[in-house]
Amino acid sequence: MNLKLARQTRVLVIDDQVLAKGYLKYSLEELGFQNIEYADRASNALSAIRRHHYDLIVCSYDLKNEQDGYFLYDQLKEHNELPPSTAFVFISADTTADIVHSIVELQPDDFLAKPFTVRELDRRLGRLLTRKKALKPVYQLIEQSTLDKALLELENFLTEPKNSEFFPLALKLKGELLLACCHYEEAREFYQAIINVQNFTWAQLGLIKSYISLDQDEEAEKLVIELALKQDSMLAAYDLLAALQIKHHEFEDALESVEVASAISPRNLHRHAKALDLSRLTHDYESQFEAAKKIVKIAKNSIHDKPEIYLNVARSGIDFAMTAEEEHTKRLIKQSTEYLKQLKSNFPKADIDDQLKVIDARMLYLEDEVDNARALLNQLNNDAWETESIEGLLDKAKAFHEVGIQDHALKILDMIERRCNNDPAQSDLFLQYVQQEKVEKTEIKLSPKALNNNAVIQYQRGDLQKALETFRQAFTIMPKNPSIALNLLQATAINLKESSSDAAKESLNSTLIHNCLKTIESGRLSEEQEQRYQRVKSVLKDLT
Template sequence: MNLKLARQTRVLVIDDQVLAKGYLKYSLEELGFQNIEYADRVSTALTYIRRNHYDLIVCSYDLKNEQDGYFLYDQLKEHNELPPSTAFVFISADTTADIVHSIVELQPDDFLAKPFTVRELDRRLGRLLTRKHALKPVYHFIEQAALDKALLELENFLTEPKNSEFFPLALKLKGELLLACAHFEEAKEFYQAIINVQNFTWAQLGLIRSFIALDQDEDAEKLVIELALRQDSMLAAYDLIAALQIKHKEFEDALESVEVASEISPRNIHRHAKALDLSRLTHDYESQFEAAKKIVKIAKNSIHDKPEIYLNVARAGIDFAMTADDELTKRLIRQSMEYLKQLKNNFPKADIDDQLKVIDARLLYLEDETENAKALLDQLSNDSWETESIEGLLDKAKAFHEVGFQEHALNILDLIERRCNNDPAQSQLFLQYVQQEKTEKAEIKLSPKALNNSAVNQYQRGDLEKALQTFRQAFTIMPKNPSIALNLLQAAAINLRETNSDAAKDALSTHLIHNCLKAIESGKLTEEQEQRYQRVRKVLKDLT
């Protein structure tokens, strides 16, 4: 360790374990560090970081008292509260695969597994702080949001032979700055030049991002598929695959890619939020419910632990229950109520009365108490729409639509869409979901729960054409439901067999057959449904 550099370095140690903190204090002092401050809680650490500039932050990954180090770092990055000139080092005794993946994904400056020796600390911190010090002029411009000046300073840095040991990091930083400055063509040429010399993973990922920004998606797809097969790039590759799939509106495939990435690194709450948005867009109510539950589990003791996420689990449970059979509906309601109980215990002072009334109204509707549900919704005030949370408004729109107040629901969805359009931070996936909800709720007056029952009654009365239309509406908003898929396929096949009209042929398109078969084969059928399915398959075979 350069003794002069150590004495100039202001250090913050964040750890709530007395013995670990004592050993770290001893080790740092042995290496010549003198200006050291300590915090054993995230709230204290945040106060220090917001008041002072630190050259080095050494943080325990797992803090028991409050929030853990993972979410502290996540918050600092998300709110741009960690200057790039500050070196951030995680320490952890836990080196299981998901922990390592989570830390690597956050991209701290270094990660030290406990126990470590003073010699190892000397080597790692010495190299890290020397690097930070050498690139300090570049970081200064980045901190001032003067990215073009940072790029120019970096170009000058790369012309100096004395800086050669830092060239790999400087080149990686150059690529990131080119992308941040939207110099996409230049970034593409830069990354290709790097790869021609040495095939760095970071250069390949940067090249893919350049391809996507330049709408050269075929080139991006070829390269990203290769990276998805490699352990060191798998996680980033799946995120880029999902980005491409979302760009092409292949939302089901994107959901699958996001879920694969979530299995690799399960603590990334933003990825679970993306899975939630994608599952809503694809009407995958089970995946929506699972993603909402994972967010609550992961958010515990973090900045993300808020009343809204518990409400979202209950809402997702009700959405799922609207499409489920009676037995599953009862289980989903019990689980939803359990999350509301947790919410009340964890946030006893939360102002959520109106949102709970909406949830109660939807639960009443599930129990066929529509009039009581309407009476409860009548108690809600319209004055708070502009300030109410978007998720709360969305649930309110669903509740009004379910009890038959279609126009009221559409007015709320109009408001949500306007607010999303005026908020650049709002997820584009969520905006697309709201627009989809508007279209579907304008065309389909009945709730998911009512659609299939209505279609069955029409079918039993012999009104095949009307039943077919209603089954199609039900399948539009419940494409994963095998029972509805079977009913639709059966009605369409019988309609074609009896009429052989062009309209009947159009109704039983190859696309419809494929989607119905996919839902049926992926789901579970009763014995009676299985027998009916085999008869329908025989009819289809004869017709086609």
């Protein structure tokens, strides 16, 4: 360690373990560091970082008192509160695969596994701080948001032979700055030139981002699929693949890509939130419920641990119950209620009375107490739509639609859409979901729970055309329900059998029938339903 550099470095150590902190203090002082401050809670660390500039932050990944180091670093990055000139190092005794993936994904400057020696600390910190010092003029321009000037300074840096040991990092930074400055064509050429010399993973990922920004999606897809098969690039590749699929409105494929990435690095809340939005768009209520539960589990004791995430689990559970088989409804309501109990225990002073009334009303509706559900909704305050949470408004719109007050539901959805359009922080996926809800709730007046029941009654009365239309509506908003898929398939097969027109028979190869078969084959049927399915398949085969 350069002794002068160590003495000039202002250090913040964040650790709540007395022994670990003591060893780190001893090690840093042995290396010549003198200006060292300590924090044992993430909130204290955050306050210190907002007050002072630190050259080096050494943070335990495993903070227990409050939120852990992962979410502290995530918040600092998300709100641009960590200057690029500050070196950030994670330390952790846990080196399991999901922890390592989580840390690598955050891209701190370094990661040290406990226990480590003074010699190892010397080597790693010496290299890191020397690198930060060499590129400090570039980092300072980035901190001032003068990215074009930073790019020019970096170009000058790369022309100096004395800086050659830092060229790999500087080249990577150059690519990031080209993308940040929207110089996409130049970025594409730059990354391709790097790959022609050496096939760095970071350059390949940068090239994919350039292709996507230039709408060269075929080239991007070819390369991203290659990288998805490699261990060191799999996580980033699946994120980019999901971005491509979302761009082309291939939401089911995108959900699958996001879920694969989430399994690799399970602590990324932003990814689970994306899975939640995608599962809504694809009417995958089970995946929506699972994503909401994961958010609560991962966010516990972090900055993201808020009443809204518990409410969202209860709401997702009700959405799932509204579309699931009747025998699962009580179990889902019970699970939703448990999360509400956790919410009340963890946040006893939360002002959520109206939101709880909406949830209670939806539960009453599930228990066929429609009049009581409607009476509860009539008690709500309708003067605070502008300040009410968007998720709360969305749940309210669903509740009013379920009890048959469609106009009110559509007005609320209009309000949500306007607020989303005026809020740049709101995700495009969520806005698309709201727009989809508006279309579906305008065209389909019945609730998910009522649609299938009505269609069955129509079918039993012999009104096949009405039953077919109602089954189609039910399948539109419940495409993962095998019972509804079977009912629709059966009604379609009978309609085709009774029809003599060639046009009707040509529809045998329609997307609708294919989707019904896909849902049935991937779901679970009762013995009676399985027998019925075999008979329907036989009819379709004969018609073919």
